Amino acid sequence: NAGVTQTPKFQVLKTGQSMTLQCAQDMNHNSMYWYRQDPGMGLRLIYYSASEGTTDKGEVPNGYNVSRLNKREFSLRLESAAPSQTSVYFCASSVDGATQYFGPGTRLLVL
Amino acid sequence: GENVEQHPSTLSVQEGDSAVIKCTYSDSASNYFPWYKQELGKRPQLIIDIRSNVGEKKDQRIAVTLNKTAKHFSLHITETQPEDSAVYFCAAIAQAGTALIFGKGTTLSVSS
Numbered sequence: 001n002a003g004v005t006q007t008p009k010f011q012v013l014k015t016g017q018s019m020t021l022q023c024a025q026d027m028n029h030n031s032m033y034w035y036r037q038d039p040g041m042g043l044r045l046i047y048y049s050a051s052e053g054t055t056d057k058g059e060v061p062n063g064y065n066v067s068r069l070n071k072r073e074f075s076l077r078l079e080s081a082a083p084s085q086t087s088v089y090f091c092a093s094s095v096d097g098a099t100q101y102f103g104p105g106t107r108l109l110v111l
Numbered sequence: 112g113e114n115v116e117q118h119p120s121t122l123s124v125q126e127g128d129s130a131v132i133k134c135t136y137s138d139s140a141s142n143y144f145p146w147y148k149q150e151l152g153k154r155p156q157l158i159i160d161i162r163s164n165v166g167e168k169k170d171q172r173i174a175v176t177l178n179k180t181a182k183h184f185s186l187h188i189t190e191t192q193p194e195d196s197a198v199y200f201c202a203a204i205a206q207a208g209t210a211l212i213f214g215k216g217t218t219l220s221v222s223s
Contacts (some may be wrong), residue, residue: 033210033211039214041118042215042216043155043200044213059212090155098145098158098204099157099160100211102154102155104153
């Protein structure tokens with residue numbers, strides 16, 4: 001039981017490049033979430049998926065897209081990366097829509 | 112929507128002292144309030160949570176209290192130890208099907 005896994009662990013992009021952050025959970029959780037964490041800003045919600053087949057915007061969705069591929073997987077895509085998207089990205093999942101379990105994070109640097 | 116304010120942003124205590132972190136929330140419909148601990152370079156981990164039908168919950172050296180009337184909740188850590196040093200986040204959620212809203216975090220430093 002790996003819990004929540006994320007790939008890659010670390011990525012460097014040039015401005016304008018695209019990439020997809022992958023997240024998977026093996027806990028049969030219904031809900032999945034993407035957050036970004038910046039110094040002094042806490043954890044800010046980008047997008048979430050309350051159940052398979054649904055996605056909703058969070059606090060900071062601009063510049064991102066998501067796909068709930070199936071119950072296990074929830075990906076985050078940056079179509080044209082910008083330096084302002086340099087951050088640590090955390091995926092999380094929840095069985096009841098409340099208690100969340102986080103993945104190990106992806107550190108993204110956009111030059 | 113929900114807004115969560117967390118204070119203080121930094122807190123320094125001596126080993127063995129108590130530490131208290133406070134959060135206020137704006138949505139009176141919020142009914143679930145977790146606390147997460149994040150060590151440097153690690154993921155946030157749930158340490159304790161409380162639901163709106165309970166006023167206080169304890170787990171060894173940590174406790175959480177909830178005042179629904181005033182819309183605030185607090186984390187209490189007693190007999191602090193150096194390994195308690197971390198960033199602590201509070202959060203709140205108003206309804207199932209939405210998502211947790213987090214406070215900006217408190218950096219706790221416990222010196223021996």
